[in-house]
Amino acid sequence: xxxxxxxxxxxxxxxxxxxxxxxxxxxxxxxxxxxxxxxxxxxxxxxxxxxxxxxxxxxxxxxxxxxxxxxxxxxxxxxxxxxxxxxxxxxxxxxxxxxxxxxxxxxxxxxxxxxxxxxxxxxxxxxxxxxxxxxxxxxxx
Amino acid sequence: xxxxxxxxxxxxxxxxxxxxxxxxxxxxxxxxxxxxxxxxxxxxxxxxxxxxxxxxxxxxxxxxxxxxxxxxxxxxxxxxxxxxxxxxxxxxxxxxxxxxxxxxxxxxxxxxxxxxxx
Numbered sequence: 001x002x003x004x005x006x007x008x009x010x011x012x013x014x015x016x017x018x019x020x021x022x023x024x025x026x027x028x029x030x031x032x033x034x035x036x037x038x039x040x041x042x043x044x045x046x047x048x049x050x051x052x053x054x055x056x057x058x059x060x061x062x063x064x065x066x067x068x069x070x071x072x073x074x075x076x077x078x079x080x081x082x083x084x085x086x087x088x089x090x091x092x093x094x095x096x097x098x099x100x101x102x103x104x105x106x107x108x109x110x111x112x113x114x115x116x117x118x119x120x121x122x123x124x125x126x127x128x129x130x131x132x133x134x135x136x137x138x139x140x141x
Numbered sequence: 142x143x144x145x146x147x148x149x150x151x152x153x154x155x156x157x158x159x160x161x162x163x164x165x166x167x168x169x170x171x172x173x174x175x176x177x178x179x180x181x182x183x184x185x186x187x188x189x190x191x192x193x194x195x196x197x198x199x200x201x202x203x204x205x206x207x208x209x210x211x212x213x214x215x216x217x218x219x220x221x222x223x224x225x226x227x228x229x230x231x232x233x234x235x236x237x238x239x240x241x242x243x244x245x246x247x248x249x250x251x252x253x254x255x256x257x258x259x
Binding site for chain 1: 172173174175176178179185192194196197198199201202204205206207230
């Protein structure tokens with residue numbers, strides 16, 4: 001059973017709006033009175049994942065969900081083209097980001113490792129049809 | 142260090158409303174926002190982000206981490222749109238003509254510390 005659910009859209013290479021979804025999610029969760037340290041971890045992971053979708057994917061959806069058991073999960077489901085080498089992508093410093101992405105301060109190859117570091121739960125699967133990332137955080141039910 | 146002293150030290154200007162008595166203890170300097178997101182893990186309210194990346198992503202990065210103050214080096218131009226975004230986030234924006242190297246040297250030499258590593 002879900003206590004809260006919200007969907008968001010992310011467009012390919014929409015650098016002008018990069019981070020808006022994460023700001024919106026942070027604002028919603030702040031109003032719920034989440035612990036500031038947990039909130040910061042959620043914001044960091046969400047922002048990195050949103051930027052990844054904008055830089056690397058054809059766009060997709062972000063779903064925020066809070067379950068009755070106190071698991072806050074965020075799903076990032078994009079429409080491809082998938083991650084060519086997931087093992088390398090999980091290694092700090094490996095990046096395939098474009099010059100445009102680097103102009104915006106990203107593409108250091110820290111995204112996925114950083115997301116995993118701050119999350120309580122982390123699941124990722126990728127194929128040419130798309131990448132599905134789920135990050136979870138234990139919050140007070 | 143209070144914000145007033147920091148501004149004097151780097152001959153800086155404030156681009157948004159600010160509290161001259163705000164206290165800082167730490168500095169993180171980078172143009173790579175992923176590095177900022179990875180390494181600033183605590184005391185972010187006492188941290189100044191020094192960067193040459195003058196766009197919305199440096200503002201959003203600061204906002205995600207609850208860093209309240211961003212200092213742009215090398216006299217970068219801030220767009221009206223970004224100024225409005227900073228104000229809507231409650232961020233204090235500062236600017237200096239100093240380079241990143243000069244800015245960090247001055248702040249380090251006057252007692253501001255690097256962020257603590259995890």
